Amino acid sequence: MKKNYVSLLSGCLFALATNVALAQAPTITSANLPAVGITYTQMNDSNHIDLPTFTVSAGSASAQTWNYTPEFVTTYSTSNSFVSPSGLSGASNFPSANLGLSSGGNSVFFTTGASGMDLIGVYANTGAGYAAIPYTPNEVFIPTPFTYGNTNVNTFTSSFTIATTYSGTPVAVKIVQHSKRTITGDAFGSLTTPAGTYPSTLRMKIFQVDVDTQFVYLGTSASGTPIQTSPSKDSTLGYEWLQNSHPSLLMQINMNGTGTSVTSANYTQSAIMGIVSLPSAFASLSLYPNPATIATNLTYENKYATHVNIDMFDISGRLITNLANENQPAGKQTLPIDTKAMGLNAGLYFVRISSPNGSETVKLSVN
Numbered sequence: 001m002k003k004n005y006v007s008l009l010s011g012c013l014f015a016l017a018t019n020v021a022l023a024q025a026p027t028i029t030s031a032n033l034p035a036v037g038i039t040y041t042q043m044n045d046s047n048h049i050d051l052p053t054f055t056v057s058a059g060s061a062s063a064q065t066w067n068y069t070p071e072f073v074t075t076y077s078t079s080n081s082f083v084s085p086s087g088l089s090g091a092s093n094f095p096s097a098n099l100g101l102s103s104g105g106n107s108v109f110f111t112t113g114a115s116g117m118d119l120i121g122v123y124a125n126t127g128a129g130y131a132a133i134p135y136t137p138n139e140v141f142i143p144t145p146f147t148y149g150n151t152n153v154n155t156f157t158s159s160f161t162i163a164t165t166y167s168g169t170p171v172a173v174k175i176v177q178h179s180k181r182t183i184t185g186d187a188f189g190s191l192t193t194p195a196g197t198y199p200s201t202l203r204m205k206i207f208q209v210d211v212d213t214q215f216v217y218l219g220t221s222a223s224g225t226p227i228q229t230s231p232s233k234d235s236t237l238g239y240e241w242l243q244n245s246h247p248s249l250l251m252q253i254n255m256n257g258t259g260t261s262v263t264s265a266n267y268t269q270s271a272i273m274g275i276v277s278l279p280s281a282f283a284s285l286s287l288y289p290n291p292a293t294i295a296t297n298l299t300y301e302n303k304y305a306t307h308v309n310i311d312m313f314d315i316s317g318r319l320i321t322n323l324a325n326e327n328q329p330a331g332k333q334t335l336p337i338d339t340k341a342m343g344l345n346a347g348l349y350f351v352r353i354s355s356p357n358g359s360e361t362v363k364l365s366v367n
Contacts, residue, residue: 025063025147025148025185025188025202026147026188026200026243026244027145027146027147027202027244028142028144028145028146028147028202028242028244029144029145030112030114030115030116030145031244032243032244032246032247033112033116033142033144033247034082034099034112034117034248035082035099035247036082036083036084037081037082038081038247038248038272039079039080039081039082039271039272040080040248040268040271040272041078041268041269042077042079042080042266042267042268042269043072043075043194043266043267043268043269044075044076044077044078044265044266045071045072045073045074045075045264045265045266046263046264046265047073047074049073049074050072050265051261051262051263051264051265052262053070053071054068054071054253054262054265056239056253056255056259057187058187059187059203059205060187061148061149063188063189063190064187064189064190065190065192066189066190066191066192067192068192068265068267069192069193071265072193072194072265072267077269078354079352079354080101080102080103081101081313081319082099082100082101083101083102083319084100084319085097085100085107085109085110086100086318087314087318087319087320088100088102088107088109088319089123089130089321090107090109090123090132091107091109093121093134094109094120094121094123094132094134096111096120097109097110097111097120097121098110098111098112099112099117102311102319102322104309104325105309105322105325106122106123106124106125107122107123108122109121109122109123110141111138114144115143115144116140116141116142116143116144117141117142117144118139118140118141119135119138119139119141120134120135120139121133121134121135121158126160126162127162128163129162131160131162132160133158133160134158135156135157135158136156136157136158137156138156139154139156139179139181140152140154140181140183142204142242143183146183146185146202146204147185147188147202148185148186148187148188148202149185150184150185151184152182152183153180153181153182153183154180154181154182155178155179155180155181156179156181157176157177157178157179158176158177158179159174159175159176159177160174160175161173161174161175161222163220166216166227166228169218170220171216171217171219171220171227172216172217172220172221172222172223173214173215173216174214174215174216174217175212175213175214175215176212176213176214176215177210177211177212177213178210178211178213179208179209179210180208180209181206181208182206182207182208183204183206184204184205184206184207185203185204185205186203186204187202187205188200188202188203189201191241191243191250191251193250193251193267194267194269195268195269195270198241198246200243200244201241201242201243201250202241202242202243203239203240203241204239204240204241205237205238206236206237206238206239206240207236207238207257208235208236208238209233209234209235209257210234210235210236211231211232211233212231212233212234213230213231213232214228214229214230214231215228215229216228216229234257235256235257235258236254236255236256236257237254237256237257237258238252238253238254238255239252239253239255240252246268246271247271248268249268250267250268251266251267251268252264252265252267253265282301282302282303282353282355282360283300283301284299284300284332285298285299285300285353285360285362286298286299286300286362287299287351287362287364290363290364290365291364291365291366292337292364292365292366292367293339293340293366293367294338294339294340295338295340296337296339297334297335297336298310298323298334298337298351298362299332299335300333301332301333302328302329302330302331302333302355303330304330304355305327305328305329305330306327306328306330306355307326307327307328307355308324308326308328308333308353308354309322309324309325309353309355310322310323310324310325310335310351310352310353311323311351311352311354312350312351312352312364313349313350313352314347314348314349314350315347315349320344320349321342323335323337323351337351337364339364339366344366345366346366346367347365347366348363348365349363349364349365349366350362350363350364351363351364
């Protein structure tokens with residue numbers, strides 16, 4: 001009888017130890033940060049009917065269970081690839097970057113390492129041309145190692161200058177943004193989205209305050225005394241779910257600074273190595289001639305009037321160039337591609353055309 005009690009006690013202790021292990025918060029490490037060659041498909045929801053249904057539970061030291069599948073009703077997809085930063089426009093402004101992303105015609109530059117993933121700057125269309133916008137010091141994007149109860153506070157500044165006119169006078173406008181970003185590991189547990197269930201996830205709570213100041217200088221360079229300043233202050237609150245075995249954010253909920261209104265939500269549908277194609281929003285997609293010697297023409301038909309982005313990649317997934325980033329009407333389209341002027345070496349390339357409604361990739365052989 002004593003032996004049976006010992007066996008029963010051992011079994012209970014084993015079960016208790018197992019439950020404790022399962023309830024432990026995961027520690028996010030640098031081993032599973034995004035890397036060159038990873039393409040992720042994200043499903044986005046900004047529908048005004050869906051957004052009020054997204055709620056966020058309070059942070060807790062006990063494991064939680066989240067199921068957001070019912071909330072994602074009206075979604076659209078986007079696809080992005082992490083690439084070598086050297087192939088992106090504006091790369092010379094960010095020589096320390098080891099990871100890049102092309103998004104909507106803009107180039108985004110990161111560094112990754114043992115301390116996590118930092119955003120070091122963007123090369124973006126400001127509305128008055130493209131400008132390099134560095135973050136000083138870097139913006140901490142995903143700190144590692146990081147677990148429940150950890151907090152990371154990061155202050156950084158970004159600025160850029162554009163030449164324009166003010167009341168008919170040539171002026172330089174300098175935009176300076178001071179930001180404070182506070183990341184807290186506030187909860188952990190099992191997350192379910194329409195893509196699946198993910199055990200042992202960490203939820204990061206991100207609160208950011210941005211103060212923008214606009215300086216206007218007479219002339220076309222930022223020097224002398226500004227003739228006008230226009231400060232503004234804004235704050236945002238977000239929640240992100242991560243898992244060590246998944247190389248991208250599993251889900252995000254973005255809110256206003258007070259947390260009273262959800263502005264958007266998204267989840268990762270897939271994250272794989274290589275270039276992927278989503279359900280096509282285009283018809284009759286082709287390249288001719290293919291193989292190309294000097295030039296080729298990309299022809300396709302937009303099923304809807306939409307914003308279209310067209311990128312070219314080499315066989316390793318490195319972005320070569322952005323071919324188009326514009327709003328287009330429905331109907332047939334033709335885009336000439338001068339492979340000789342681009343200096344393309346003989347080999348295999350990929351041309352990816354994408355819109356908020358989907359994307360498609362076609363192979364191009366260059367002789």
